[in-house]
Amino acid sequence: MEQEDGTIPAGEYVITARSLDEYRAMFGLEDGQVRGRILDCPGGGSSFAAEAGVLGAEVIAVDPVYAMGGERLRREVLGAIENTGWATAHPERFVWDFYGDIAGHQAIRERAAARFLADLDSNPRRYRAGLLPELDFPDAHFDLVLSSHLLFTYADRLDYDFHLAALRELLRVSAGQVRVFPLVDYLGGSCEDLIDALSLDLAADGVRAERVPVEFEFQHGATSMLRLRRG
Ligand SMILES: C[S@@+](CC[C@H](N)C(=O)[O-])C[C@H]1O[C@@H](n2cnc3c(N)ncnc32)[C@H](O)[C@@H]1O
Known part of the structure; x- marks a missing residue:
């Protein structure tokens, strides 16, 4: 949960490091869709921005942990990867x-983290410290907005109002679609009621919310993403 100074306490959210291949699968991204301006929020230790950058996309990753600075962030990202207890x-x-x-x-995590950390050094402008539900970008700045493993994942500590405000903010900075994955919490619990209620509120804003099946399943039953579009 956010503190008075606008930061979040270290350790409350895991800083994971996913790869472009995982993002493609989780968000059902086809080749032609990894292009233009893309927002990855939260970016965490993901190598999506670095790898999609090689394909010509202009990705900006936003996460509060980018305020930590290089050395501490490196320790936190690598430390999070060493903890494999949850899987074993x-x-x-x-x-x-x-x-x-x-x-x-584990091998994918290590490769993604190494790629992220190298890119943080060589392309620091891709990584911006920021905190949902308020982002420092103009309206409709991005062609595509992606959000993985924050909303719904941490539904135990992020309440309804946070989810609604965060989705509205992601929609504000998007000229196209917002895609969110997964649609279950970190223990695999259903977020269907939360998603239904959010969809109704967003419909009143003129936003269409659809659950779209994807060819990726890691948490049991988490086989769709949420796609939000205006109109
Ligand atoms: C599980 S990681 C997901 C990272 C990346 N999307 C991935 O899939 O590997 C969750 C991230 O959410 C970030 N986070 C926590 N609160 C946030 C907020 N209010 N706005 C943006 N990011 C936040 C954390 O710092 C953490 O890096």
Whole structure:
């Protein structure tokens, strides 16, 4: 939860490091869709911005942890990756097809984190410290907005008003679509009621919310993303 100084306490959210391939699968992105201006919020330790940048997309990643500065951020990202206890303690909570096994999952995390940390050094302007539900970008600045593993994932500590305000803000800075994944919380619990209620409020703003199936499943049953569009 946000503190009075606008930061979040270290350790409350895991800083994960996912790859472009994972983003493609989670968000159902086709080749032609990794282009133009893309917002990745929260970016965490993900290598999406770096890898999509090589494909010609202009990605800006936003996350409050980018305010930490290079050395501390490096320690936090690498420290989060070392903690594999969640997977070894409860492998049955996950579907391993995409990764093969725990070691395959770990190898992707390590590669993504290394790529992110190298890019943080060479392209620091891609990484902006920021905190939903208020972003420092003009209206309709991005062609596509992606948000993975914050909304719904942390529904136990982020309330309804936060979700609604965050989605409205992601929509404000988007000229096209907003895509959110996953649609379950971090324990795999359903967020269907929350999503239904948010969809009604967003419909009143003129926003269409659709659950779109994707070819990715890691948490059991988390096989769709939320796609938001105006009109
Ligand atoms: C589980 S990580 C997800 C990172 C990345 N999207 C991925 O899939 O690997 C969650 C991230 O949300 C960030 N976060 C927490 N509160 C936030 C907020 N209010 N606005 C934006 N990011 C936030 C945390 O710092 C953390 O890096």
